[in-house]
Amino acid sequence: MIRKRRNQQWTVRQNTTISNIMGLSKLNNDELLGVLRLVEAESTKRFGNIGKALRLAGIIKSVNFVYTDEEIFDRLKQIEQKYGKVTQGLCVKERIQPAYQTISKRYGSFENACKLAGVVFSKRNITHPKRERKYTDEQILEAIRIVASKFDHKLSTDQYKTSNMNPSFNTIISRFGTFGDACKAAGVTYIHGRKFSQKTLATKLRDQILKIGFVPTSTIYAEFKVSPRLATIYHHGLKWKEAIELAGFDYEKSRAAGEIIESTTSNQNKSWFEDGTT
Incomplete structure (x- = not known):
């Protein structure tokens, strides 16, 4: 117990020293956010994504950490308090841990988790009120x-x-x-107005999935509003699952595990990502 307390005190002193050296305490909010963006970019280069870097640093819980029911329910209640309801898309937007896939797996479904937490569950990720159609x-x-x-x-x-x-x-x-x-x-x-080849599409999609940190559904991916757009993927004649596999990931295993798993059947495309050509 004494050794643990000493280690904690040493960590606090070490973090304070680092903060003073970098001058973080003197930065305003915008400047600090700028530093965090640089850290995210560098972390992605070194560790694959910012989430993995934060776990290695001990800032966020390990993916193997078992969250209590109270911790999970509290996170869902925080989302409901902010938006008036809870959806899978809002969980992604707020970057809650554990991810909604893990919550769904633990309670049988995401809807069951919301019921147990006593929050309002909605399948609709759109937060705007439904409007009457202007055109038939x-x-x-x-x-x-x-x-x-x-x-x-x-x-x-x-x-x-x-x-x-x-x-x-x-x-x-x-x-x-x-x-x-x-x-x-x-x-x-x-007339198909494709801006890039299927190879380039797969490479760009792979980069975006690695930045996101997990393999989302097509609906969740669309909410990130990144390139390539979902419509562009469909214009290439690809279904969402096919596009994910073309990008080098195992869709079914990644969705079940809640983390990115490389495909073992798409070796023919791996040279696209290794040589960097498009």
Whole structure:
């Protein structure tokens, strides 16, 4: 007990000395946040992601640490207090530990965990109130046909965006899932405007997953609003699971474990990530 107390006192003195040397106490909030961003970037280079670095430093709990029910329920209650409800997306946004995948595995489902915690569970990750639709499906399809008529009944996303036609491109995506599906429903030939190859897509997606620190669902990934976009992945004819495996990860094992697990069946793509070519 005495040795443990001495070690704790030494750690406090050591951290205070480091803080004084770096001048952290003299930084304002914005400057300190800037330092943290630099630390995150360097940690990602050295350890793969910031989460792993924090665990190695003992700042956050190890993934093998067993959280008590009270600790988990308290985290869920904090989210409910802030947003009025609890969703898996909000857990990702708030970066709570343990991750919602671990919580779901422990209690059978995430909804069961929320019930036991006495918080309001919602499957909808959208925090905005539902609004009445301004355009019908047929009005959207007719707008696509009108724009396509100027391009020999063929249409790309850029052509529609620059036409300044209503409804907006985002409204179409929200209603039909992809612009290609909307064009198909309108009887218009969709022109794929791919900005990069499938190899580049896989490399960019791999980088983003490594930064996130776990393999999310497509819905959760879309909330990060990073490149490549989910719509871009679908435009390449890939399902979400296929894209994850193309990026070199085992989707099923990663989702079950709540952490990134490399695929053992995608060796043919590993050279993409090793030589850095696109």
